[in-house]
Amino acid sequence: MNRCIVYFSKDGNTEYVAKLLASEIEGELIKLAEKSPRDGVIGFIKSGFQAVTKASSKLIGEPWNKIEDFDFIYVMTPIWAGNGTPAINAFLDKVDLKNKSIGIITLQSDASHKGIEKTHEYLMNRVKSKGGIATECFALTGSSPGKFAGEERLKNEFKRVIMSGSA
Ligand SMILES: Cc1cc2nc3c(=O)[nH]c(=O)nc-3n(C[C@H](O)[C@H](O)[C@H](O)COP(=O)(O)O)c2cc1C
Secondary structure, eight states: OOEEEEEOOSSSHHHHHHHHHHHHHTOEEEEOOBSSOOOHHHHHHHHHHHHHTTOOOOBSSOGGGGOTTOSEEEEEEEOBTTBOOHHHHHHHHHOOOTTOEEEEEEEESOTTOTTHHHHHHHHHHHHHHTTOEEEEEEEEEOOSTTOOOOHHHHHHHIIIIIITTOO
16 A cells, blocks of 8 residues: 655644654655745734634645555644644645545644544545545644654654554
8 A cells, every 4th residue: 555644744743753654654755835934923823813714825836746646645734723734724625535545643732632523523524525535533742832842752652642543
């Protein structure tokens, strides 16, 4: 099975876990990069607003055209204001997921993952509307906003949640 990992990461936590997963499953990494920066307090507020309104951002290149050869795709995003990110929304707007299986992986600061089922359900429905089947969802604890949780913590979280198979 050909597998890839499509991810967005602002502060490096999701990216770090995406790389751990890539080496574990020998999957290809597809990084989503945005055209506009999200610096400072204004960037933080803008990001929360866009996430809560389920807006899409402008991405560099056409990453949705890179997934054709893969039959299993992990979609990874941080949680912003209780939602996925504008970059993931933009990817899901354009991608064709017909006959593809999808795993959804989210990272967030709230270790209780309150309300994550609803967010996962929203992302699963977006996948379904693009012809894909979301087969599994994982909720990981990352860092507080703007921070990096550290390699050891993220490695442990990766092992605990993804490698043990519990969502
Ligand atoms: C704009 C913004 C909003 C956030 N909102 C939430 C939230 O609603 N709930 C939560 O648990 N964490 C929230 N976070 C924290 C991130 O989900 C967390 O720091 C994650 O590990 C970031 O991943 P990254 O390093 O890959 O960007 C938010 C972070 C940012 C920047």
